[in-house]
Structures are given as structure tokens and as C-alpha cells.
Amino acid sequence: MQIGLIGMPLSGKTTIFNLITEQHLDTGPGAKSEIHVASAAVPDERIEFLSDLYHPQKTSPARIQFMDLPGMCSQNGTAAQGAFLLDKVRGADVLVQVVRAFHQDFVSQSVGEPNPFKEICDFSDELLLADLAAVENRLKKLKEGRKLPKDVVGQIAFFERLRSALEMEIPVDNIEMTEQEKEYLSGHHFLTEKPLILAVNIDEGQLVSGDYPGRARVFSFAEQRGIPVIEICGLMEMEISQLPLEERIEFMNDLNLQESGITRLARAAYGYLGLMSFFTVGEDEVRAWTVNNGTPAQQAAGKIHSDIERGFIRAEVFHYDSLHEQGSPSKVREKGLFRLEGRDYTVKDGDIISFRFNV
Numbered sequence: 001m002q003i004g005l006i007g008m009p010l011s012g013k014t015t016i017f018n019l020i021t022e023q024h025l026d027t028g029p030g031a032k033s034e035i036h037v038a039s040a041a042v043p044d045e046r047i048e049f050l051s052d053l054y055h056p057q058k059t060s061p062a063r064i065q066f067m068d069l070p071g072m073c074s075q076n077g078t079a080a081q082g083a084f085l086l087d088k089v090r091g092a093d094v095l096v097q098v099v100r101a102f103h104q105d106f107v108s109q110s111v112g113e114p115n116p117f118k119e120i121c122d123f124s125d126e127l128l129l130a131d132l133a134a135v136e137n138r139l140k141k142l143k144e145g146r147k148l149p150k151d152v153v154g155q156i157a158f159f160e161r162l163r164s165a166l167e168m169e170i171p172v173d174n175i176e177m178t179e180q181e182k183e184y185l186s187g188h189h190f191l192t193e194k195p196l197i198l199a200v201n202i203d204e205g206q207l208v209s210g211d212y213p214g215r216a217r218v219f220s221f222a223e224q225r226g227i228p229v230i231e232i233c234g235l236m237e238m239e240i241s242q243l244p245l246e247e248r249i250e251f252m253n254d255l256n257l258q259e260s261g262i263t264r265l266a267r268a269a270y271g272y273l274g275l276m277s278f279f280t281v282g283e284d285e286v287r288a289w290t291v292n293n294g295t296p297a298q299q300a301a302g303k304i305h306s307d308i309e310r311g312f313i314r315a316e317v318f319h320y321d322s323l324h325e326q327g328s329p330s331k332v333r334e335k336g337l338f339r340l341e342g343r344d345y346t347v348k349d350g351d352i353i354s355f356r357f358n359v
Ligand SMILES: Nc1nc2c(ncn2[C@@H]2O[C@H](COP(=O)(O)OP(=O)(O)O)[C@@H](O)[C@H]2O)c(=O)[nH]1
Pocket: 007, 008, 009, 010, 011, 012, 013, 014, 015, 016, 026, 027, 028, 029, 031, 070, 071, 098, 102, 103, 104, 107, 201, 202, 203, 204, 232, 233, 234, 235, 236
């Protein structure tokens, strides 16, 4: 899974990228305008428990890839520049908009006082503009290109309809389409079609008070649109993440921060995308695998290897909670909490599975 961190300049994208992927990239007005990509382990206490129990040679938590883009907005540069940058995240599965709520004098001097609600609305225009530019591009190719598709007339009509909608600030996600039109759309990766999460970047004072200007508006807007919101104390969490582990835990406790930014972000993304984890365990490796809710056992096996999916015989399954309660796999077996399941069994979040297969 790839998550693209996007947002207005100086909203704290690189700070949050550093915190999540444990990097030390420059932040602030002087930072270089470059794109960064790195992955982060999805924190999961279950995988830690399993690793302590099985002592495997290797422990592999689920991972998410993050992409950090330079600040962008058409007010600073041109719309074309903004669209160019945003084009880079078209491949992402989820977009996280970092929104500035924190107070920092030199940032306010450069880009104005924080106004989270306005920033969200303005940025949503940037996304619409970037999609509009992509539609214009497509239309240009359809009208002037050499290798035209058979149904060029239908495609032109569709993309013109898309253009009018975007001009009226309607996101691609809200446009009704026929199956045929959905096919025209596939492969284009419009930004206003992607799942969006808002990450409001707050400062310590706001963390303590639990409030910042415009908070209620942000939440009611997000609720109306079905957009998840998380609040991250970016700078402080970045500083904490760069401490040794023990001090880290102490600091988090002192601040009453139960969960790190990445934990909450990963949970929001998993929940939003309908994802969950199952585990495989053994002396070699304890590993988390990410699948969609509702995935049948045989298909889940394909996550590991296509041979296992093809030669699927059965899944031997017990649940993490049973293991956690009973303390050992043999007790789980004794209590009859160990099951054999067939190919159509729907995998549950937290299942520990061993696949039997034949190739
Ligand atoms: N006080 C405070 N400052 C922050 C916070 N997050 C980012 N900053 C500062 O805001 C500036 C811009 O951050 P940066 O991550 O470079 O923003 P980007 O342009 O969106 O990548 C930097 O000087 C950061 O130190 C925060 O949570 N609190």
C-alpha cells in the first residue's frame, strides 16, 4: 500500500514523513523541494507478541510505503506546477492531506496564520485543478492524437462531461458513471477519486487543550463527506520518535499519547480501505499479511505465493486472541480452538493461518 502525503507548503508534511519513516530530512522553509519515498512498519502489538512467543529468525510486520511531496499550491506557483507535482501521487492508494493548525511564528510570517478549515477547502480546489488538467490532457490527446481508440466519440463525450463536473467543483468520486465509462476512467487515477484522510498537525498547546481555531468546522465538514480525521502533534512526535526506545515510551506516557502518529494513521487507512491482517508463524518467520475484509482463504493464500493458492488443500487456523488467552499453540489445540477450514472460509482479522497445499 502506498500513501501520498500532500498539502499546502509548510503544513508539516516532511515533519510527519520523518516521524513515520524514521528519517532525518530537512524541514522548514529552507528544505529542498524533492520527493521522498520510504516505507514504515505498521505497528501491531500482536506481531510483537507472536515474535516473543516463536522467537523466529525474522519478524515481518505489514509495511506501508509513504511518499512526501514538496509543498504545492497554485497560489504559490502556477496551476500547472501544482498539477505536475500532484501527478506524482496518482499511483498512491490513499492520500493524506497534512493540514496546519500549529502555531509557529516564522511559518505564519511566511504563509499566514493557521486556518485549518480554509486550508482543507483550498487544497480540495488544488486537487480539482490537478484533475482538470489531467482531463484537458486526455481530451487533447483524444482530439489530436494519432492512435485513437475505437470509441473515441464516446470517450470525448465522457471526458467533456467530467471536465464540466470538475469545473463545477464536483469530485470525480461523486460522478455517476456507466460500466463503460468506468472503463474509460480506469488507469487514469484521478485524485478526487481517491480515498482521502485529513491529518491535522497540531502543537503541544493544542494537544493539551484539545482544541484549535476551526476544529468543530473541520470535523463537521469531514463527517459530512465521510472523511476520516486524525490529529498528529507532528514536531513533538518527530522529536520523540528520534529518542531511544525507553525514553520514547516514557515521553509518550507523560504526554498521555497512547498511540503514535503512524499507529493512528495506519488504523485510519486500514479501516477506510477495508483492510485487515492475518499472520503466519514459525521458527523462520512471523509475518503479517494485509488483505481486504472478506477475502476467502484460498485467495489469501495467494498473497503468500501463487503456488499455495493454486495447490490449496486447506487452511489450519486459530485466532490470535485464543493464543493470547491460552499462552501457547498446544493449549489452543487442547481447548479445541484450532480449526481446519476450506477454500471458501472468510479470513478474519487476527487469524493465524498455516496453509496446506500441493503443487
Ligand atoms: N510548532 C510546530 N512546528 C511544526 C510542526 N510541524 C511542523 N512544524 C514546523 O513547520 C515547518 C514546516 O514543516 P515541514 O515539515 O518542512 O512542512 P512541509 O513543507 O509541509 O514539508 C518546519 O519548520 C517545522 O519544524 C508542529 O507540529 N509544531
